[in-house]
Amino acid sequence: MLKLDWNLVFTIINLLILYLLLKKFLFKPVCDMMDKRAKMIQDEMDSAEAEKAEAMKLKSDYEETLKNARQEAVKITDDARARAGKEYDLLMENARAESAKLIADAEKSIENERVRAMDGARYEIADLALLAAAKVIRKNADGVDSRELAESFISEAGEQE
Template structure:
């Protein structure tokens, strides 16, 4: 059978003491260090996750702001186009009104000139008629001279009337 001698007992006692010493001085501190490292790594993961969440939130805010800025720039461009179109229309209408005013003014000026010319022609015709009548009444005009005076009167009246149209 198995015999237990004293060396074996001392060896077992030495092993137990060595185990207790290693556990107390080596395994305990190593386990504590490993536990601290585990906590530190977990904290690092939590911090990284928090930082990533913050980065995603900021990215979303920036994308929203950028989208808003794009919409605002599109709106500003559209407003500028509308304003330019309104200004263009206003200028066109104003130019049309000025042209109408100038056209009316020119028509009125032509009408006034025509009236003045007609008055002048009437007075010239009256003068010619009076001169012709005076020659006819003076009595020394025969029928041939009367016809010549009448033709001259028509010729001069026609020339004056032609000048009025020019």
């Protein structure tokens, strides 16, 4: 049977004392240290999650800003094209008006030159007609009346055509 010996009782008491001492001086500090470490790791994980969420928010804000900037760039480009088109149309209209004015001035100038040339030609024809008439009648026809007569003759001949 089991014999109770004082050695066994002392051994059990020693084991209980050792257990209590280990529990108080070893297990409790180690558990506290492990709890602190687990809490620190959890805090770091929470902080990392919060930073990740902040980074995702900043990324989405950045992407939205970039999208708006692209839309603004497209709008500015379209506005610039529209203004350039309007300016082109205005310049073309001004150029057309200027060319029409130049053409009208040129036509007026040509008409004036034609009238001057016709007057000059009439004057020379009148002189030639007087010279021919003078040779025919052997008389000098330099008088003003003769010239007026020749000019009226040429004018009448010009109107009949």
